[in-house]
Amino acid sequence: xxxxxxxxxxxxxxxxxxxxxxxxxxxxxxxxxxxxxxxxxxxxxxxxxxxxxxxxxxxxxxxxxxxxxxxxxxxxxxxxxxxxxxxxxxxxxxxxxxxxxxxxxxxxxxxxxxxxxxxxxxxxxxxxxxxxxxxxxxxxxxxxxxxxxxxxxxxxxxxxxxxxxxxxxxxxxxxxxxxxxxxxxxxxxxxxxxxxxxxxxxxxxxxxxxxxxxxxxxxxxxxxxxxxxxxxxxxxxxxxxxxxxxxxxxxxxxxxxxxxxxxxxxxxxxxxxxxxxxxxxxxxxxxxxxxxxxxxxxxxxxxxxxx
Ligand code: GDP
Ligand code: ZN
Numbered sequence: 001x002x003x004x005x006x007x008x009x010x011x012x013x014x015x016x017x018x019x020x021x022x023x024x025x026x027x028x029x030x031x032x033x034x035x036x037x038x039x040x041x042x043x044x045x046x047x048x049x050x051x052x053x054x055x056x057x058x059x060x061x062x063x064x065x066x067x068x069x070x071x072x073x074x075x076x077x078x079x080x081x082x083x084x085x086x087x088x089x090x091x092x093x094x095x096x097x098x099x100x101x102x103x104x105x106x107x108x109x110x111x112x113x114x115x116x117x118x119x120x121x122x123x124x125x126x127x128x129x130x131x132x133x134x135x136x137x138x139x140x141x142x143x144x145x146x147x148x149x150x151x152x153x154x155x156x157x158x159x160x161x162x163x164x165x166x167x168x169x170x171x172x173x174x175x176x177x178x179x180x181x182x183x184x185x186x187x188x189x190x191x192x193x194x195x196x197x198x199x200x201x202x203x204x205x206x207x208x209x210x211x212x213x214x215x216x217x218x219x220x221x222x223x224x225x226x227x228x229x230x231x232x233x234x235x236x237x238x239x240x241x242x243x244x245x246x247x248x249x250x251x252x253x254x255x256x257x258x259x260x261x262x263x264x265x266x267x268x269x270x271x272x273x274x275x276x277x278x279x280x281x282x283x284x285x286x287x288x289x290x291x292x293x294x295x296x297x298x299x300x301x302x303x304x305x306x307x
């Protein structure tokens with residue numbers, strides 16, 4: 001029966017079938033997907049086929065259906081191996097803050113590049129708007145302007161005074177959404193807002209794996225009562241820039257992608273080359289300088305391969 005993977009710890013999985021029944025599942029034998037070298041053959045969000053295991057209430061995953069998309073990162077244990085964080089996403093939502101703590105635009109741009117590379121539409125939510133003074137409000141308007149021109153949705157909200165929260169919640173309806181953000185931005189507070197009747201973090205500690213907090217670095221999917229699902233990625237601070245080459249990086253900046261065909265050289269890296277349409281865009285203000293700086297920074301990271 002067709003089922004969806006809700007949690008994975010590497011050797012065990014939690015799956016839910018179309019009738020809403022939940023099982024512990026494992027893989028039988030070797031399981032390899034064509035073309036992907038990954039430490040985990042099956043990830044949260046995967047659609048799989050399951051069979052009953054003899055003499056057990058557990059099930060066996062016998063088949064995995066082709067993924068619409070997936071998000072990768074470098075394995076925490078081995079830099080040469082990839083780890084699939086989640087699959088079959090409709091969108092990804094990044095929590096950011098302008099104060100306590102401050103999210104850098106560079107961090108946001110890396111997230112957006114990764115979302116572009118994996119073909120997952122991205123939304124940026126600035127939480128803690130209750131802390132905004134004039135300075136932060138101006139900054140928010142600027143950032144919103146930069147990103148909405150490129151086509152990204154940018155919203156502000158406050159979980160403290162509840163402004164904008166319903167708008168964000170409504171964006172989740174009937175979608176599979178990956179939630180990300182560095183620690184302190186309010187991701188847990190938001191998840192607890194979505195599930196007022198249970199404290200997810202507490203539930204995790206006493207959860208089925210019995211290993212307590214150490215296991216919370218695994219991504220997990222949750223059903224929303226009003227329709228839709230979220231995938232939480234506790235402990236994953238940042239997706240890696242896996243699989244992105246220097247040559248293709250500019251493609252993942254939509255405003256650069258839009259003009260780069262006009263560069264004089266078709267292998268233009270948009271650095272010091274003559275006749276570069278991207279540099280021209282930066283100079284005439286159609287491409288924001290901050291975004292171009294992020295491009296240079298990410299290029300540097302790829303050069304050093306230190307991600
Ligand atoms: P996480 O690390 O992203 O899961 O962040 P938490 O949800 O644990 O929140 C970090 C801190 O920010 C906690 O002390 C929250 O109470 C606080 N916080 C969350 N949302 C807001 C908000 O909208 N405004 C303010 N002022 N504080 C918030
Ligand atoms: Zn160029």
